[in-house]
Amino acid sequence: MEITNDIRYVGVNDHKIDLFESQYAVPHGMAYNSYVIVDEKTAVMDTVDRRFTQEWLDNIEKVLGDRKPDYLIIQHMEPDHSANIKVFMDKYPEATIVSSAVAFNMMKNFYGDNYTDRRIISKEGETLSLGRHILHFVAAPMVHWPEVMITYDETDKVLFSADAFGKFGANDTPDDNWADEARRYYIGIVGKYGEQVQALLAKAGGLDIQIICSTHGPVLKENLGYYIGLTNTWSSYAVEDEGVVICYTSVYGHTREAALLLQKKLQEKGCPAVPIYDLARDDMHKAISEAFRYGRIILATTTYNMGIFPPMETFINNLKERSFQKRKVGIIENGTWAPKAKKIITDMLSDCKDITFCQNNVTLKSAMNAQSDAQLDALADEIMQ
Numbered sequence: 468m469e470i471t472n473d474i475r476y477v478g479v480n481d482h483k484i485d486l487f488e489s490q491y492a493v494p495h496g497m498a499y500n501s502y503v504i505v506d507e508k509t510a511v512m513d514t515v516d517r518r519f520t521q522e523w524l525d526n527i528e529k530v531l532g533d534r535k536p537d538y539l540i541i542q543h544m545e546p547d548h549s550a551n552i553k554v555f556m557d558k559y560p561e562a563t564i565v566s567s568a569v570a571f572n573m574m575k576n577f578y579g580d581n582y583t584d585r586r587i588i589s590k591e592g593e594t595l596s597l598g599r600h601i602l603h604f605v606a607a608p609m610v611h612w613p614e615v616m617i618t619y620d621e622t623d624k625v626l627f628s629a630d631a632f633g634k635f636g637a638n639d640t641p642d643d644n645w646a647d648e649a650r651r652y653y654i655g656i657v658g659k660y661g662e663q664v665q666a667l668l669a670k671a672g673g674l675d676i677q678i679i680c681s682t683h684g685p686v687l688k689e690n691l692g693y694y695i696g697l698t699n700t701w702s703s704y705a706v707e708d709e710g711v712v713i714c715y716t717s718v719y720g721h722t723r724e725a726a727l728l729l730q731k732k733l734q735e736k737g738c739p740a741v742p743i744y745d746l747a748r749d750d751m752h753k754a755i756s757e758a759f760r761y762g763r764i765i766l767a768t769t770t771y772n773m774g775i776f777p778p779m780e781t782f783i784n785n786l787k788e789r790s791f792q793k794r795k796v797g798i799i800e801n802g803t804w805a806p807k808a809k810k811i812i813t814d815m816l817s818d819c820k821d822i823t824f825c826q827n828n829v830t831l832k833s834a835m836n837a838q839s840d841a842q843l844d845a846l847a848d849e850i851m852q
């Protein structure tokens with residue numbers, strides 16, 4: 468695939484993967500993107516997952532023909548992009564590898580060699596000339612590992628962005644909603660590092676970018692303000708859409724009944740969106756991304772072994788790991804003899820920044836009754852304010 472006259476796509480699509488990074492469901496597969504810049508010198512941008520070595524090498528050969536690659540530029544050492552460094556360097560003994568100093572330390576640990584006699588250590592602000600193409604290196608620490616160094620081609624105005632602007636899904640599957648799978652990817656994988664992503668966006672703001680080539684997902688060529696704007700929203704923990712997301716667990720269905728009734732009440736009050744997730748059955752990472760999408764969230768769960776029901780505990784810990792903040796939280800607790808979920812949830816979220824807890828929460832002592840129905844009305848009124 469031609470990106471520009473001189474830049475070609477040589478990545479692969481993965482439809483066999485079950486869980487990305489061994490935890491994220493990817494029903495539409497995954498893409499590991501790699502690119503070749505063809506100039507007086509040739510450069511390969513990143514490698515791909517180790518299960519696709521031969522396909523990737525074949526893709527490079529199809530582009531270069533009899534020519535050999537001069538440079539392998541490694542922007543990020545996570546194995547979905549670095550796994551084929553050794554096979555590449557063995558196959559092309561004349562090639563030079565370009566990466567950050569931190570990446571070369573990781574390379575030795577991962578692959579047993581960091582190529583001290585065949586390498587260029589790239590630093591922030593330095594450039595590499597391929598002939599017509601001048602590549603600028605831009606440090607992007609913690610987007611999403613500390614060694615990340617992204618690359619800007621000033622000639623074709625292409626930003627090779629490593630994991631930034633990536634998404635779940637193979638590139639040969641229908642992609643009619645970039646935002647949903649990009650949000651689930653971003654919040655899941657990079658969500659903790661909003662400050663660092665903001666720093667990268669500030670640097671990118673000084674560049675004339677016409678094309679974004681991420682290591683995952685489609686090449687972005689049009690309407691770049693949309694993608695940059697969403698990434699700015701996510702990394703600043705701002706509210707993306709108006710609505711209330713309800714996340715619940717329920718052992719025998721009574722807490723679920725309350726959650727569904729609250730959803731109905733909110734819809735009747737005109738709330739623009741009230742998505743609801745069963746944390747034991749639905750995709751936990753979709754629910755996590757929705758918690759960051761909307762400004763208001765209801766957490767409904769049971770007291771369990773003097774704690775809270777395990778999927779809810781996991782969910783809240785996932786929010787905290789990703790710097791959950793700037794949200795309004797309402798609670799529905801259930802406990803047949805000693806309800807304490809409300810206190811546990813409040814305590815768990817107490818060290819998150821700018822969390823506003825509703826005053827009108829709901830306590831069920833087993834099942835819904837007139838009193839808890841009235842409490843739901845009060846909670847619905849308050850969360851809608």
Ligand code: FEO
Pocket residue numbers: 543545547548611612630682683
């Ligand atoms: Fe796609 Fe952080 O690796």
